[in-house]
Amino acid sequence: MMKRVYIGFTIAFWIAVAAIWGGSLLAPPGQRAVAQSPEPGYTLQDVAAHDSAEDCWMAIGGEVYELTAYLPQHPAPPSVILPSCGTDATRAYNTKNRGRPHSPYAASLLERYRIGRLERPATP
Amino acid sequence: MRVPLPPVVLLAAISIVPAVIALPGTSMTLAGAGAWLGWLGSGLVAASLLLMVREPAFAAWFGDLERMYRWHHGMGTLGYAALLAHPVVIAAASLPEDPAAAWRVLSPAAQSWHTLLAWLALLALMAGLAATFAMRLRYSLWRSLHAMLGIGVLLGLVHILAFEGVTAKSVPVAAAALIALGWRATRADRGGGARPYEVCAVDRPAPRIAAVTLRPLAAPLTVAPGQFVMAAFFEGPHYRGCREYHPYTVSALAPGGSLALSIKALGDCTRHIQSLETGVAARVQGPYGSFLVDRAERPEVWIAGGIGITPFLALLRAQPVTRPTEFYYTFRNGVEAPYLAELRDLAAVQPHLHYHPLAMQEDTAPLYALLAGVTDLPGREIYMCGPPPLIDAVGDWLRHHGVPPRHIHYERFDFR
Numbered sequence: 001m002m003k004r005v006y007i008g009f010t011i012a013f014w015i016a017v018a019a020i021w022g023g024s025l026l027a028p029p030g031q032r033a034v035a036q037s038p039e040p041g042y043t044l045q046d047v048a049a050h051d052s053a054e055d056c057w058m059a060i061g062g063e064v065y066e067l068t069a070y071l072p073q074h075p076a077p078p079s080v081i082l083p084s085c086g087t088d089a090t091r092a093y094n095t096k097n098r099g100r101p102h103s104p105y106a107a108s109l110l111e112r113y114r115i116g117r118l119e120r121p122a123t124p
Numbered sequence: 125m126r127v128p129l130p131p132v133v134l135l136a137a138i139s140i141v142p143a144v145i146a147l148p149g150t151s152m153t154l155a156g157a158g159a160w161l162g163w164l165g166s167g168l169v170a171a172s173l174l175l176m177v178r179e180p181a182f183a184a185w186f187g188d189l190e191r192m193y194r195w196h197h198g199m200g201t202l203g204y205a206a207l208l209a210h211p212v213v214i215a216a217a218s219l220p221e222d223p224a225a226a227w228r229v230l231s232p233a234a235q236s237w238h239t240l241l242a243w244l245a246l247l248a249l250m251a252g253l254a255a256t257f258a259m260r261l262r263y264s265l266w267r268s269l270h271a272m273l274g275i276g277v278l279l280g281l282v283h284i285l286a287f288e289g290v291t292a293k294s295v296p297v298a299a300a301a302l303i304a305l306g307w308r309a310t311r312a313d314r315g316g317g318a319r320p321y322e323v324c325a326v327d328r329p330a331p332r333i334a335a336v337t338l339r340p341l342a343a344p345l346t347v348a349p350g351q352f353v354m355a356a357f358f359e360g361p362h363y364r365g366c367r368e369y370h371p372y373t374v375s376a377l378a379p380g381g382s383l384a385l386s387i388k389a390l391g392d393c394t395r396h397i398q399s400l401e402t403g404v405a406a407r408v409q410g411p412y413g414s415f416l417v418d419r420a421e422r423p424e425v426w427i428a429g430g431i432g433i434t435p436f437l438a439l440l441r442a443q444p445v446t447r448p449t450e451f452y453y454t455f456r457n458g459v460e461a462p463y464l465a466e467l468r469d470l471a472a473v474q475p476h477l478h479y480h481p482l483a484m485q486e487d488t489a490p491l492y493a494l495l496a497g498v499t500d501l502p503g504r505e506i507y508m509c510g511p512p513p514l515i516d517a518v519g520d521w522l523r524h525h526g527v528p529p530r531h532i533h534y535e536r537f538d539f540r
Contacts, residue, residue: 005201006253013209017212023227074151075159075160076156077152
């Protein structure tokens with residue numbers, strides 16, 4: 001019985017992995033290449049215009065990220081992340097929950113979605 | 125016989141604790157479900173690891189060791205299934221939006237070392253489980269491949285701690301897994317929980333069978349007839365033991381705590397044990413099993429296949445038969461069958477015991493012909509010990525002939 005569960009799940013796993021890999025090869029390449037040089041700068045005002053699940057930018061640690069494609073992958077519920085869309089989310093990112101920062105893995109993931117620098121308005 | 129409720133409740137609790145804690149922080153999306161499956165799988169694997177701790181008291185609480193190992197396999201396999209689904213479901217979540225991003229979740233090349241680690245963990249679990257189900261492998265090879273599962277678990281723990289950090293979800297999983305692995309390694313595999321004995325006699329009751337008598341060097345184990353122990357043999361004057369713990373049914377108990385084991389050459393280690401000599405150091409852990417222990421006051425049928433005679437032999441040597449008992453001892457041929465003469469003598473002085481030695485090959489029809497003639501077969505308690513094909517075939521036949529499953533008790537040899 002358990003042998004069948006093992007064989008069934010193992011085969012299904014490899015089929016799924018192969019299918020996802022195949023899907024990525026067939027996908028149009030346009031979506032992948034973002035943020036070519038020279039790196040643009042955005043103000044918080046620019047970021048604020050992208051504040052929904054369908055169009056979500058965030059400023060984190062002085063960088064601007066286009067996170068729309070990533071939102072469905074994030075393990076926390078939308079109610080936790082959506083309010084950060086269109087804002088400077090540095091504090092939320094660094095404290096996650098109960099004061100813990102995100103993992104180094106999260107930082108490496110985030111890097112892929114970077115579209116530019118955050119430009120601060122000149123302080124008078 | 126069923127597993128008692130308390131250990132089942134405890135295991136269920138351990139299995140679902142991380143998944144329950146993770147639930148409030150999980151989005152009701154495919155990605156959330158994928159992350160959650162990781163916690164479910166981790167909990168199941170952690171609980172399954174606690175079931176390989178070979179502690180006699182824990183095994184007795186669970187019913188017996190064989191049943192505990194069956195649950196270990198079941199929970200481990202279900203945990204594995206959840207862990208396989210975990211990355212696939214997370215990746216599938218972004219498939220419609222961005223197929224390239226979906227592949228980046230899985231691709232060992234595109235991701236950081238965390239993902240590489242997770243891949244290695246899954247592959248180690250995959251290889252270890254494949255070996256686990258390949259029961260025909262040589263035991264020593266099977267054991268080393270089965271140990272791959274331990275490596276898979278450790279890699280998986282690093283993956284969890286790297287992703288999650290130290291939290292209420294990751295700590296119970298890591299603690300349960302590490303305690304179980306450490307406990308098993310020190311108390312069982314390295315013999316920390318075993319008692320010292322010494323080989324004081326070796327007889328050869330039949331070809332390929334060694335009857336080994338062990339004398340305790342410290343406080344002896346308290347064993348009941350029908351139970352088995354895990355024993356390993358070490359060095360002697362001219363003997364180098366294979367040091368592996370294997371299960372052996374006790375075939376005789378003597379005052380002073382000595383016990384006898386009848387060891388048939390079934391694999392590399394047990395073949396080597398045939399050349400055992402007196403003075404060899406041994407370590408024994410146990411006792412395990414409930415076969416022939418706490419029996420109902422009802423007429424009985426005993427069915428032994430080959431070396432499966434040992435628990436019945438232990439019982440007959442230890443105490444008189446007090447209820448009407450039909451006793452069938454099946455073997456391939458009279459030359460290889462151990463203890464024929466002793467059993468005949470033991471049976472001759474037991475008025476309630478009807479002893480039927482029976483030479484037969486693969487075909488079990490001669491046994492069925494005899495069983496069909498037993499008065500009130502469905503009302504009797506049936507005790508069987510022998511090779512798995514015999515137990516399975518006779519068990520089916522008995523159920524087919526009206527014996528309720530709760531009356532059928534058996535001990536199998538294929539337990540690993």
